[in-house]
Amino acid sequence: MATCTTNDPHEIQMDSESEGDSTMKIDAVYSSDVDSSESDDEIGSSKQQSTDRIWKKTAFKPHLFSFDETNAGLSSNIDAMKDATPLEFFQLLFNETIIDLIVEETNKYQAFSNNDITPSTCSHQAKWTETNRSEIYTFLATTMLMSVTKKNKILDYWSADPMIITPMFADVFQFKVTVSLHNIVMAINLIPFLSQPEFQSSLFLFSNSILILLTYIFIHPFPFSSLSVLIYVLITFYVTKRLASGNSYKPTKNLQEQIVIVTGAATGIGYVSATELAKLGAKVIVGIRGQERAERIAKQIAQKSNGTVIGYDLDLSNLSNVKHFAEQILKNEQRLDILLNNAGGIKDIYTTTTDGLEIQWATNHIGHFYLTKLLLSLLLKSKGRVVNVSSIVHFIASRGIDYEFFIDSYSNFKVYGTTKLANIWHAYELHRRYGSKGLKAYSLHPGSIITTEFNRNRPKLVLLLIQSLMYFFSKTIYEGTLTSLYCSLSDDAQSGKYHSDCKEAQPSQIAYNQKLAEECWNKSEEIIEEKTKYLS
Incomplete structure (x- = not known):
């Protein structure tokens, strides 16, 4: 300038x-x-x-104003101000007496500043005119607005440009236009769901159920019509289930002498993933809560797969335990080819861990982030793969992640979606930072599966009803495992990308936002540094 x-x-x-x-x-x-x-x-x-x-x-x-038990400083009854304007509420705290005092002192200061000084024609001093009550109200309101409305630079708050004036939508868009734009955005966000097997199977079953009902009611019965309808129903159910199964992937890669870690392998897709990887010849290390339980399940998987399986205690909600698990790996293994970050869950109520973290955030993301960080040297040495099991539920976190999980506004499903978005960002950043060094990282949605975590603590009647309905729309546990195996083994899987149904899929609009992904990475690093600084 x-x-x-x-x-x-x-x-x-x-x-x-x-x-x-x-x-x-x-x-x-x-x-x-x-x-x-x-x-x-x-x-x-x-x-x-x-x-x-x-x-x-x-x-x-x-x-000086005097306040006591009978005078709180507010002259109006707030309950009676139902139709009041924002300015009228503002004036309860900044009344005209206070504003006039600010106006007077501001003008006096300017007059003092210009005393005996002749401003140059290009200075702000030369353009000064005395302020007034309206300008001071505007100044105070805009200054307060800075704390809740983010703009690119300070000058934008004072701009008269209709595209960035505060507030902008009231002046630029009519209400109907705004609603239309919102509906278009929501429709675009739903596009990835249309390609999901669970949606396609649901749509097929619903449309054919309507067709069967109309046929049976309005078409005149003829001999064997009931039998014809029954056959049609059976065919419909069969096709629905086939659609829900999605694409298939048959792993054939020889994993002899390769080391694989699977977290959360006690049940569900983690258990099946560990079994299938052991069948291919890999030495599989399963991380499961409780050493005795881990050893027992590892023995079961080894017998079922006729492979080599080792069980170590791993509680991802406890960073000290994660560190101990990683130390055993670093001590006993010389390489690490696949790290399958599979463990995860959803909790019904707000709960914190021994480290003071919200339990879903700790288990689903921070624990895996820390484990990957500790084992990164082995992964880079082996040019290995990191596979994060995410979920399509990450679409819920459409505005990013609020890293403060407050109990008074807690939504377990929303927090779950937040952790799954973090899983995608973690894989994205791993690829961006270490892809040139040979590391590959993937995130995935396994499909809609009635998991063990979902079944836990639900009434039997409710569970039976849900399982009956979901039978036709959800994948089996084995089918849900296939995308994990695809990302772990296939050369067609795309590093840094999100996958579903054994192929690359479209995630939410912010899933590949580098700025937000980097912010999540840095925040995770800060949390780990703070929570582990006293660990020995």
Whole structure:
């Protein structure tokens, strides 16, 4: 920015480093009037004069208000102000007496600042006009708005540009246009769901059920019509189930001498994943809560797969336990080819871990993030793969992640979706940071499956009803495992990307947002650094 200069020593100099800000140096202005031949006493007298003219806080004498049990400072009954404007509420705290005082003191200060000074024509001083009550109200309201409305730069808050004026939507868009835009955005967000097997099977069953009902009611019965309808129903159910199964993937890769870790392998798709990987010849290490339980389940998987399976205690909600698990791996293994971050769950109520973290956030994301961090050296050495089991539920977190999980506004399903978005960002950032070094990272939606976590603590009658309905729309546990195996083994899987139904899929609009992904990475690093700084 060009600097405004002048030969007049009384003029204010603009700071070339800032836009719109000026600094008055009254001492410098007054000392410039002193001739170089003046005595020290004269110079000192001149400087003393300039010091006396500096605006002092002690010159301000505020009006004192008295408050007691009968006078809280508010003259209006808030309950009666149902139709009040925002300004009227604002004036309860900043009434006209206070505003007028601010106006008066602001104008006095400006008059004092310009005393004996002739501003240059390009300075803000020259353009000054006395402020008034309306301007001060606007200034205070806009300043407060800065804390809740994010804009690119400070000047945007004061801009008259109709596209960024505060607030913008009221002036730029009509209500109907805004609603239409919102509906379009929501429709775009639903597109990824249309390709999901569970949606296609549901749509097929619903449409054919209507067709069967209409046929049976309105078409005149003929011999064997009931049998025909029954056959049609059976065919419909069969096709529905086939649609729900989705694509198939048959792993054939030889994993001899490869090391694989599967978290959450006690039940569900984790158990089946560990079994299938062991069948292919890999040495599989399963991380399961409780050492005895881990060893027992590892033995079961080894017998079922006729492979090598080792069980270690791993509680992803406990960072100290995660560290101990990783230390055993680093001590006993020389490589790590696949890290399948499978463990996860959803809790009905707000719960915190021993580390003080919300339990879903800790188990589904932070624990896996920390484990991957600790084992990164082995993964890079082996040019291995990291596979994060996410979920289509990550679409719920459409506005990103609020890293404060407050109990009074807690939604377990929303937090679950948040953790699954973090899983996608984790894989995305791993690929971006370490892909050039040979590391591959993937995220995936396994499909709609009635998991063990979902079954837990539900009434038997409710569970039976849900399982009956979901039978036709959900995948089996084995079918849900296939996308995990696809990302773990297939050369067609795309590193850094989100997958579903054994192929690359479209995630939410913010899933590949580098800024948000990097923010999540940095926040996770901060949490781990804070929570593990005293671990030995």
